[in-house]
Amino acid sequence: MAWSEHQLHRWLARRPRPKCLKTPLGHDAAQLRGGSDAVLCVDACVEGVHFDAATAPSMVGRKAAARALSDLAACGATPRALLLGLRAPGEAGSRRLQAMIVGLDRFGQEHGAPLVGGDTCCAPGPVGLTVTALGSLARGQKALSRAGGRAGDLLLLTGPVGGSRAARHLSFEPRLKEGRMLVQAGVRAMMDVSDGLALDCDRLARQSGLALDLDLGRIPVHADARRAAKSDGRSALEHALNDGEDYELLALLPRGKRAMLESGGLLEQFSCIGQARKSSSPGLFLCQGESCDQWSGTGGWLHGA
Amino acid sequence: MAWSEHQLHRWLARRPRPKCLKTPLGHDAAQLRGGSDAVLCVDACVEGVHFDAATAPSMVGRKAAARALSDLAACGATPRALLLGLRAPGEAGSRRLQAMIVGLDRFGQEHGAPLVGGDTCCAPGPVGLTVTALGSLARGQKALSRAGGRAGDLLLLTGPVGGSRAARHLSFEPRLKEGRMLVQAGVRAMMDVSDGLALDCDRLARQSGLALDLDLGRIPVHADARRAAKSDGRSALEHALNDGEDYELLALLPRGKRAMLESGGLLEQFSCIGQARKSSSPGLFLCQGESCDQWSGTGGWLHGA
Incomplete structure (x- = not known):
């Protein structure tokens, strides 16, 4: 059955109201209880x-x-609520759209962020879900950006990368717990790896005005990357550097805080894959043994590029 | 010049940072200062x-x-920030997209809600801007929904409706001040008229479980509706009832609070266009003189209908 906004709204209005919502579902805007410093993406x-x-x-x-919760993870935020802007062509099936909404709400709820509102729009072109996530920072928690790194900082990665497109891009777990741990450990800059490790490292480096030396030998290469390499002849490392959609966190930790991570057994969970240094040409450098070359800028996923 | 995400992000990162933002522009998520009860749409x-x-x-x-600020107005909220999910096909021009962003940010800033973050995506189909607006409620302010109306309440409308498609749909002022006034005056339910006065009254009525008697003779008909009537032969009243995109506020006010609005000279600004009563068949009734007929449900703007 093709969808209609009317039918979809009626169905949405019958769903149970999340506790954080002060008003019934189906109002123009979601009015939420309490809150501290808000994080929105x-x-x-x-x-x-x-x-x-x-x-x-x-x-x-x-x-x-x-995907939206992963952006909250990159700030060390605690998820509170999701909103959905759903766009679909007239011929889209209503059951399919409802199943998308249920999947979104269920996953949000598992992470403390139920679906609390949104908007539907009938328009030609592929189905699109624009998700807004609201999170909160712990009282007194410093805001994190990509620009806070300093020379000497260690570059950490929360898990293996590459080959995500095989299936993992649909089923990954946003690194919410890890994000909060890293904030507590004192990281100065953090982001999630969505467009490829190399491109995202380059962004982190440039926004902090630093050179980042990425130790190629230390990159945790996902088994999916090795499988992808077997099927397309590109190397597993190339996949790890460029595939994207990994949703692991990339963080810059002051060298002096390393002991804190180690004492919590956290350095075993995370990989230290490089370090930051001052440079007149900020950006990513790929290092093997003693040689470091500035990244050529190829690979990675850029919309509209 | 066709757009690219890279170029657009660089341009965005050079824009001045809004004061409410704790982090530089261009991070995964916007981290905002302080705040009370959040309203999100x-x-x-x-x-x-x-x-x-x-x-x-x-x-x-x-x-x-x-449009997003109008949803905040319908809660009596004060705007704080905007986020933009921009979707455009590869062939869209970068100057055009930038001009859209500038227009959005400028209008948001005029109302206290600068653009603080968002997302860009290259995908086929028409250009789409999904805007998230964050607002806050005054300390202790009651949350408003569409479901709070009671029998006897007066139905108020903040301004004339109909014919908006001629031009007004692009240049309307969201009724933020009026929304806050109405909340202070004690309205029990409120929404903005986006899909047509009749359809939106019907929704308000059903969500409050009431019949709403709309006095057709009291509807403020916009001059644009009369102009539209001249050109297409439908009546100006029909345009006023069904055109939509008016973005006036529709509110249910307890009859006892009427004096408060009058003493503030506010009843002159707003129109009292009907009243709510108990009924076994909730919904909108169109009234002329002594006769009231339940609305047939035709007209109004339903996406995907």
């Missing part, structure tokens, strides 16, 4: 770009939610 | 649905912002 998930027509709709919703 | 603005390819891009941005 918006992330789109579009058919043909972030998922395929054949992807199970519940996994589409899950991914849309997880 | 999401609203899409898509080419071919909400604006045309020929619409001046700055007005597209303005409208996208104003």
